[in-house]
Structures are given as C-alpha cells and as structure tokens.
Amino acid sequence: xxxxxxxxxxxxxxxxxxxxxxxxxxxxxxxxxxxxxxxxxxxxxxxxxxxxxxxxxxxxxxxxxxxxxxxxxxxxxxxxxxxxxxxxxxxxxxxxxxxxxxxxxxxxxxxxxxxxxxxxxxxxxxxxxxxxxxxxxxxxxxxxxxxxxxxxxxxxxxxxxxxxxxxxxxxxxxxxxxxxxxxxxxxxxxxxxxxxxxxxxxxxxxxxxxxxxxxxxxxxxxxxxxxxxxxxxxxxxxxxxxxxxxxxxxxxxxxxxxxxxxxxxxxxxxxxxxxxxxxxxxxxxxxxxxxxxxxxxxxxxxxxxxxxxxxxxxxxxxxxxxxxxxxxxxxxxxxxxxxxxxxxxxxxxxxxxxxxxxxxxxxxxxxxxxxxxxxxxxxxxxxxxxxx
Numbered sequence: 001x002x003x004x005x006x007x008x009x010x011x012x013x014x015x016x017x018x019x020x021x022x023x024x025x026x027x028x029x030x031x032x033x034x035x036x037x038x039x040x041x042x043x044x045x046x047x048x049x050x051x052x053x054x055x056x057x058x059x060x061x062x063x064x065x066x067x068x069x070x071x072x073x074x075x076x077x078x079x080x081x082x083x084x085x086x087x088x089x090x091x092x093x094x095x096x097x098x099x100x101x102x103x104x105x106x107x108x109x110x111x112x113x114x115x116x117x118x119x120x121x122x123x124x125x126x127x128x129x130x131x132x133x134x135x136x137x138x139x140x141x142x143x144x145x146x147x148x149x150x151x152x153x154x155x156x157x158x159x160x161x162x163x164x165x166x167x168x169x170x171x172x173x174x175x176x177x178x179x180x181x182x183x184x185x186x187x188x189x190x191x192x193x194x195x196x197x198x199x200x201x202x203x204x205x206x207x208x209x210x211x212x213x214x215x216x217x218x219x220x221x222x223x224x225x226x227x228x229x230x231x232x233x234x235x236x237x238x239x240x241x242x243x244x245x246x247x248x249x250x251x252x253x254x255x256x257x258x259x260x261x262x263x264x265x266x267x268x269x270x271x272x273x274x275x276x277x278x279x280x281x282x283x284x285x286x287x288x289x290x291x292x293x294x295x296x297x298x299x300x301x302x303x304x305x306x307x308x309x310x311x312x313x314x315x316x317x318x319x320x321x322x323x324x325x326x327x328x329x330x331x332x333x334x335x336x337x338x339x340x341x342x343x344x345x346x347x348x349x350x351x352x353x354x355x356x357x358x359x360x361x362x363x364x365x366x367x368x369x370x371x372x373x374x375x376x377x378x379x380x381x382x383x384x385x386x387x388x
Contacts, residue, residue: 019073038054063112070111075104079154080158226243237272239271241275242303256288262303264305267307280303302316315368320363355369
C-alpha cells in the first residue's frame with residue numbers, strides 16, 4: 001500500500017527538517033501573543049501617563065515569548081512521538097511530558113532573563129538575571145504552562161487524525177483488493193463453465209462432422225488464448241470484446257449450421273469504449289440456450305451497441321426467447337447471468353445494470369448499461385489533437 005508507506009516514512013522523516021517546517025507556524029502564532037501583550041502594556045502605561053518608546057514594549061514582549069516560540073516545534077514533535085491518546089497515555093504523561101514541561105518552564109525563564117539582561121545592559125539599565133527570570137515566572141508562568149499542555153493536546157489530536165487517515169487508507173486498499181479478488185473469482189467461475197459447454201458442442205460434431213469439430217477446437221484455442229491474455233484486465237475495448245464474441249458465435253454456428261444467424265450492429269463511436277472482458281458471451285449463450293436450443297427452426301441473435309444519455313448500452317436480442325421469470329428469479333437459474341450482474345456491480349456500482357425485457361414482436365432482450373469510458377488508445381489521439 002504505497003500511500004500508507006508514504007505516511008509512515010513521513011512520520012519517521014528527518015527531525016531537523018520537521019523542526020524547520022514547524023518553526024514559521026510557531027513564530028507566527030507567538031507573534032500574535034507578542035503584539036497583544038505589547039499593546040496591553042502600552043495602553044496600561046498610557047493610562048497612568050507614563051509611556052516608553054514603542055520599541056521597548058515590543059522588545060520585552062518578544063523576550064517573554066519568542067524563547068517559547070523556538071521550543072514549541074520541539075514540544076509538538078515530542079508529543080507526536082509520545083501522544084497522550086493511546087492506551088498508555090498516563091505513561092506518556094509522566095514521562096516524558098512532565099519532565100519536558102519542567103524543562104519548558106526553566107528554559108523559558110532563563111532565555112527571557114538572559115535576553116533581558118543583555119537588553120538592559122545595552123541600554124545602560126542593568127537588571128540581574130535572577131530578578132528577570134523570577135519576574136517572568138510570576139507574570140508569564142501560568143500562561144506558558146497552559147500553552148505547553150495546549151501544544152501537547154493539539155499534537156495528540158493531530159496524531160489521532162493521522163491514525164484515522166491511515167486506517168481509512170488501509171480500509172480503502174483492503175476493499176479494492178477484496179473487490180479485485182471477487183472479480184477474479186467471478187471470472188474464473190465463468191471460464192470453466194464456458195469451456196465445458198464449448199467442449200460439449202465439439203464432442204457432438206466429432207463423429208458427424210470432423211472438419212467442423214476441428215474448426216470448433218481451433219476457435220476454442222483462440223478463445224482461450226485471448227481469455228488468458230485478458231486475465232489481469234478488468235476492462236477492454238468493445239471492439240476486442242466483439243472479436244471474442246465472433247469466435248464464440250462461430251463455434252455455435254458450426255453447431256447449429258444454417259439455423260443460427262448472428263448480427264452485430266455496433267455504432268462506430270462505441271468500439272473504443274471500455275467493457276468488462278467476456279461480458280457478452282454469457283448473454284449470447286443464454287439467448288442460444290433458451291432460443292434455438294429449445295425451439296425448432298431458424299433463429300437470429302442481434303447485438304446492438306450505442307451511446308445513450310452519456311452511457312454505453314449493449315443489447316442482445318433473440319426472437320425465440322421468452323422472459324419466463326421477472327426480478328431476482330432470472331438470476332437464480334445459472335452461473336452466467338448471476339456472475340455478469342455481479343461483475344457489473346463490482347466494477348461500476350449502481351451505474352452498471354443488467355436488465356431483461358420482452359420484445360414487442362416476440363422474444364426477449366438483455367440490456368447492459370455502463371458508463372461510457374474511452375480506452376487509452378482512443379483518448380491519446382484526442383489529447384494530441386487538443387495539443388495541436
């Protein structure tokens with residue numbers, strides 16, 4: 001699962017790079033605090049009639065908080081590595097977060113004290129380090145403590161969100177693999193069924209018409225070759241599927257002779273549209289079995305393909321067949337129809353449909369309706385033309 005591995009690799013990426021990515025966000029957030037505090041102190045001094053140059057207010061606020069801004073990415077990274085959201089959250093709370101919290105407070109006070117001492121020394125208003133650090137703890141300690149745990153909690157929620165996204169990715173990949181396995185199972189069920197029926201047809205010709213039996217076996221070998229070529233493919237161009245269908249109907253014409261006629265009427269714009277392989281053979285086989293297979297005389301099977309309302313529609317007509325059952329009863333009679341409908345559902349969802357209806361002049365029709373998706377070879381010339 002490439003996406004999942006990418007997430008895991010990203011979590012274990014270089015710490016320095018992660019720190020540098022988080023630092024601008026940290027500085028931006030703490031800059032808002034610096035501006036708010038400097039403005040608050042300025043207004044308070046102004047109300048007492050004692051105002052210093054604005055740079056002093058900004059400088060002191062920066063000393064108070066920018067040390068924490070430099071440490072915020074480290075705290076966030078630590079909290080992501082040891083989140084307080086797991087089953088052992090209390091261990092993470094005791095170690096390392098309580099220790100890190102103490103370090104956060106001490107480092108913030110010391111950084112403010114050192115910066116403040118240097119600043120007052122430069123302005124000839126020296127102040128001792130211990131006085132400045134103690135003043136920071138008194139004025140800013142509670143807020144910095146709250147800020148530390150806000151960062152830890154935010155990192156915990158971020159970790160939970162990442163875990164949920166990984167779980168969704170794994171679930172999506174699992175569903176795709178299950179769907180592929182189900183499609184493969186359906187396809188493998190169709191192939192032995194089709195092979196058995198075709199061999200049975202050849203066996204009936206071996207004694208009566210050896211050349212016809214030889215032709216059937218040659219066509220069968222070609223069918224099997226094409227079937228093996230398409231084993232790993234879920235969709236092929238309709239033109240390729242019609243080639244497959246022509247081989248199959250050729251076998252059936254050998255079996256029934258002049259009694260069976262097959263007519264394929266596919267609009268030109270449908271030939272490069274994608275369809276599942278071996279999707280028409282079960283429908284034609286069903287039409288033959290319930291048509292000429294049960295009735296004397298001649299029979300004609302017609303296959304129509306057209307683009308209708310933005311989708312591809314393929315119909316198989318047979319004048320001698322009868323829709324004996326309606327609804328789910330149709331799909332309980334054999335492997336072919338049931339698997340054909342299941343394959344359409346797996347590949348296209350509700351957009352893939354298999355319906356049956358009675359023809360006005362007698363007979364029955366099976367209708368496949370799927371989204372109209374062009375094959376790559378059809379899309380490439382269109383893209384080249386657009387580029388020109």
